[in-house]
Amino acid sequence: MITMAGLIEYEKAQAMLARAGIKTVESSYVSSAEASIKFAGGGPIVLKAISQKALHKSHSGLVRLNLWTPEQVRSAYADLAKTAEKFKPYRILAQKMIHGSVEVIIGGKTDAQFGKMLLLGLGGVYVETFKDVALRACPIQKYDAQSMLSQLKSKPIIAPDKASEELIVSLLLKVSKMFESSKATELDLNPIILHDGTYHAVDLRIIE
Amino acid sequence: MxxxxxxxxxxxxxxxxxxxxxxxxxxxxxxxxxxxxxxxxxxxxxxxxxxxxxxxxxxxxxxxxxxxxxxxxxxxxxxxxxxxxxxxxxxxxxxxxxxxxxxxxxxxxxxxxxxxxxxxxxxxxxxxxxxxxxxxxxxxxxxxxxxxxxxxxxxxxxxxxxxxxxxxxxxxxxxxxxxxxxxxxxxxxxxxxxxxxxxxxxxxxxxxxxxxxxxxxxxxxxxxxxxxxxxxxxxxxxxxxxxxxxxxxxxxxxxxxxxxxxxxxxxxxxxxxxxxxxxxxxxxxxxxxxxxxxxxxxxxxxFETQPLTTGNHIAVMTNGGGHGVLATDALYLTGLQFPKLEPSTEKALRKAMPPIVNIAMPLDIGGEADAQRYINALEILAKDPNVDAFLIIALFQTPGADEKLANTIAQFASNSKKPVVVVSTGSTYTRSHTALMEAAGVPVYDDPVAAARSLAALIKYSKFRNKMIV
Missing domain, CATH: 3.40.50.261 (Succinyl-CoA synthetase domains)
Structure with missing residues (x-):
C-alpha cells in the first residue's frame, strides 16, 4: 500500500487555496452522524473518509454521495466508518453536495528536468479513461492557459462559451501562481465542478 | 558535475x-x-x-x-x-x-x-x-x-x-x-x-x-x-x-x-x-x-523557403482528378480548408479556362493542361484575397506537363507573397522536374498528405508567432 508522506492535511490545503483565491466546496471534519446532519443544515452532503493510506478515495470505497435526509446521513456515516476501518487512522469529512454537469482537473507536478508543470483536463471519473489533458511548464502566461484549453478535445464541453473560457483561464493562472510560489511538489484539484457560472474544487490533494 | x-x-x-x-x-x-x-x-x-x-x-x-x-x-x-x-x-x-x-x-x-x-x-x-x-x-x-x-x-x-x-x-x-x-x-x-x-x-x-x-x-x-x-x-x-x-x-x-x-x-x-x-x-x-x-x-x-501565413485557406489546383481528391482529404484532415473564391475570381477563371474545367475547389484544370493554362489560373487565384496559400499539383506524366511547366511554377512561386507547395508524384522524368523546381526554392512533395501536413505546420507556427490560439 502506497502512503503519501507529504500529503497536506485537508483543511490546511483548503486554506492555502483560499489564500490564492481558489474556491473550494464548503466542508468540515465531523466526528459523528449527528454532527454531519447539523453541518448539512437540510441540504445534501457528501461524506468522505480521509486517510494517508488511501490514495484514491472513490476507488477505496471511501466516498458517499448525495445524502439528503438525516436517515441517509446516519446510515452512510455508519457504513463509511466500517469501510474506513482498514485505512486507520482516518477522519471523516462532510462536504456540501454540488451539482454540476462538467468536472475538470487542474493539477501540478514537479518534473525532474523542467521543474513545476501545470495540467488541465476533463476531470472526475473521465481523467483516466480519456486522458484528455494539456500540460505546460510553470510559470504559465495567459496565452499558455488559453492554448491549454483549446488543446483539449473536450473544450466544447468544458468551455462552451466565452464566460466559461475566461473562468477556466483565470483559475489556471491562479493555480499556477499558487503552485509556483508554494513548497508543494504535486497537486490535484479533481474534480473541480463547474456550475452556475462558477466553480468549486470538491476534492484536493496537495503534496509537499 | x-x-x-x-x-x-x-x-x-x-x-x-x-x-x-x-x-x-x-x-x-x-x-x-x-x-x-x-x-x-x-x-x-x-x-x-x-x-x-x-x-x-x-x-x-x-x-x-x-x-x-x-x-x-x-x-x-x-x-x-x-x-x-x-x-x-x-x-x-x-x-x-x-x-x-x-x-x-x-x-x-x-x-x-x-x-x-x-x-x-x-x-x-x-x-x-x-x-x-x-x-x-x-x-x-x-x-x-x-x-x-x-x-x-x-x-x-x-x-x-x-x-x-x-x-x-x-x-x-x-x-x-x-x-x-x-x-x-x-x-x-x-x-x-x-x-x-x-x-x-x-x-x-x-x-x-x-x-x-x-x-x-x-x-x-x-x-x-x-x-x-x-x-x-x-x-x-x-x-x-x-x-x-x-x-x-x-x-x-x-x-x-x-x-x-x-x-x-x-x-x-x-x-x-x-x-x-x-x-x-x-x-x-x-x-x-x-x-x-x-x-x-x-x-x-x-520553412526554409516559404513565407509565414496565419490564414488556412488553401487554393488547390491540379491536372489530375484523383490527386485533387487526395489533397482535399489531406487538407481537411489537418484542419485546413478551401478558400471561398470571390465572384470576380470565378468570373475571370470561367473566361480563362476551357469549358470542361469546373470552376470550383479543387480546381481541376484538366489532364491536357500546359504551362500557359497553369499560369493563367494561378495569376487569377493570386489576386483573390481569400486565398492564403497554394497547393499546386503538377503530374508530369501528362502530355502537357514539361520543363516549361516546371519553370513556370518555379517562377510563380518565387514571386508569390503567399506560400506555395507543389505535389509531383512520379519517377525518373518527374524527379528531374522536381529538382528543377526545388533548385528555385519551391518545396515539392511526392505525396499530397506530406504537402498538406507541411502547410499545416507552417500555419500553426505562424499563429504561434502571432500569439494566436491554435
Missing part, C-alpha cells in the same frame, strides 16, 4: 566557422579516423589553414602534403579549431596543449568516455575546458559541418555520404547515426544546409549552447533538431522560448518513455510523464514536433 558555463555566439562560432584548423591524430594511414577527417578537409576544399598534428611526426614531416607537427604547441599560429581524433586516454594531454596554444574551440571526435562508463576521464576533460575557458563539442561525436567555410569534422568518407548544398537549414543531432543518415537524405532533398552539429556526450557544449548559437546565427533560418534529452532543463526552456520566437524549430524527440512509469501519487503525476513534459516545453516554445524522420525533411523545406 556539469561545469558552470554559458557560451555565447562568438564563443561557439570559431568551432563552426573556423579560419584555421588543427587536426590532432591526422595520419597518412587510411584506416585512421584522423586520416579520413584530414582527407575530407582536403577533398571538400576547406578555405582556411590546415595543420595536421601527429605525435609520431618526423622533423620536416608532411601528412597529405601539409606540413605536420608533433604537438599543437609547435604550430605557433592562431588556431580557431582543433579536431581531436586520438584514443580517449591521450585526449586530456592533447586538450591541455590546445588550451596552452590558446585554441578558440575544440571538437573531440574520440569515443571512450562516459558513454562506456569512463566518467572520470570525461570529468577531466571538462575540467581542462573550464580552466582555459575553451569550449569543446563532444566527445564521442561526429562534430560539425559547415558548407560555407567547408569546415567538416565528419569522419565519414565523402564517397559514402553526400554533402548538402549551402542553405538556411541548420541540423542538430545528439545522435551521430541519426545525424549522418539524415544529413545524407538532406543532400538528396532540394534544400540546403547552414550548419550541421552532432554533439555526442554534450560534456561542455550542450543543447542550451547550441540552440543559443543558432538563435543568433544569421545564416540559420530554420533549425531541425534530433533530441534525446536535455541536461539543463530550466536554461533549455529559456533558450527554447527565445529561439522559437525568432525562427522555426522542427524537433523530433527520441526516447519517449510511457507516461507515469514510476509510482505516482496523484492523477497529475500519472498523466504527465517525462515525454509529456518535453512536449509541453516544445509547445510553449512554438517548436514544430515531427513524429517521424520524414517530417523533419518535409517541414524543413517549407
Amino acid at each position: 556539469k561545469p558552470q558555463h554559458q557560451y555565447r555566439y562568438q564563443d561557439i562560432n570559431p568551432i563552426i566557422n573556423p579560419k584555421s584548423v588543427a587536426i590532432i591524430g591526422a595520419s597518412d594511414k587510411p584506416e585512421k579516423v584522423g586520416h579520413v577527417i584530414l582527407k575530407n578537409y582536403v577533398d571538400v576544399g576547406f578555405q582556411g589553414q590546415l595543420y595536421p598534428v601527429n605525435i609520431n611526426t618526423e622533423p620536416n614531416g608532411k601528412i597529405m602534403g601539409h606540413t605536420a607537427y608533433r604537438s599543437i604547441l609547435d604550430i605557433k599560429k592562431p588556431i580557431d579549431l582543433a579536431v581531436i581524433a586520438i584514443p580517449a586516454e591521450l585526449v586530456p594531454k592533447a586538450l591541455e596543449e590546445c588550451g596552452k596554444a590558446k585554441v578558440s574551440g575544440v571538437v573531440i571526435v574520440s569515443g571512450g568516455f562516459a558513454e562506456v562508463g569512463n566518467q572520470k576521464l570525461e570529468d577531466r576533460i571538462a575540467e581542462i575546458s573550464r580552466k582555459y575557458r575553451m569550449p569543446f563539442i563532444g566527445p564521442n561525436c561526429l562534430g560539425v559541418m559547415d558548407p560555407r567555410s567547408r569546415n567538416d569534422t565528419l569522419f565519414l568518407p565523402t564517397s559514402k555520404i553526400d554533402r548538402p548544398k549551402i542553405g538556411g537549414v541548420s541540423f542538430v543531432s545528439q545522435s551521430g547515426s541519426v545525424g549522418s543518415s539524415t544529413l545524407d537524405l538532406i543532400s538528396g532533398e532540394g534544400f540546403g544546409l547552414a550548419h550541421f552539429i552532432s554533439y555526442g556526450n554534450a560534456t561542455v557544449v550542450d543543447e542550451v549552447d547550441i540552440l543559443n548559437y543558432l538563435a543568433d546565427d544569421p545564416e540559420t533560418k530554420v533549425i531541425v533538431y534530433y533530441l534525446e534529452g536535455v541536461k539543463r532543463g530550466k536554461e533549455f526552456m529559456e533558450v527554447a522560448k527565445r529561439t522559437g520566437n525568432k525562427k522555426p524549430v522542427v524537433i523530433i524527440k527520441g526516447g519517449r518513455s510511457p507516461a507515469g512509469v514510476s509510482a505516482a501519487h496523484s492523477h497529475t503525476a500519472s498523466l504527465a510523464g517525462s515525454a509529456e513534459a518535453y512536449e509541453a516545453v516544445f509547445r510553449q516554445s512554438g517548436f514544430i514536433v515531427a513524429e517521424e524522420l520524414d517530417d523533419l525533411l518535409y517541414f524543413a523545406k517549407i
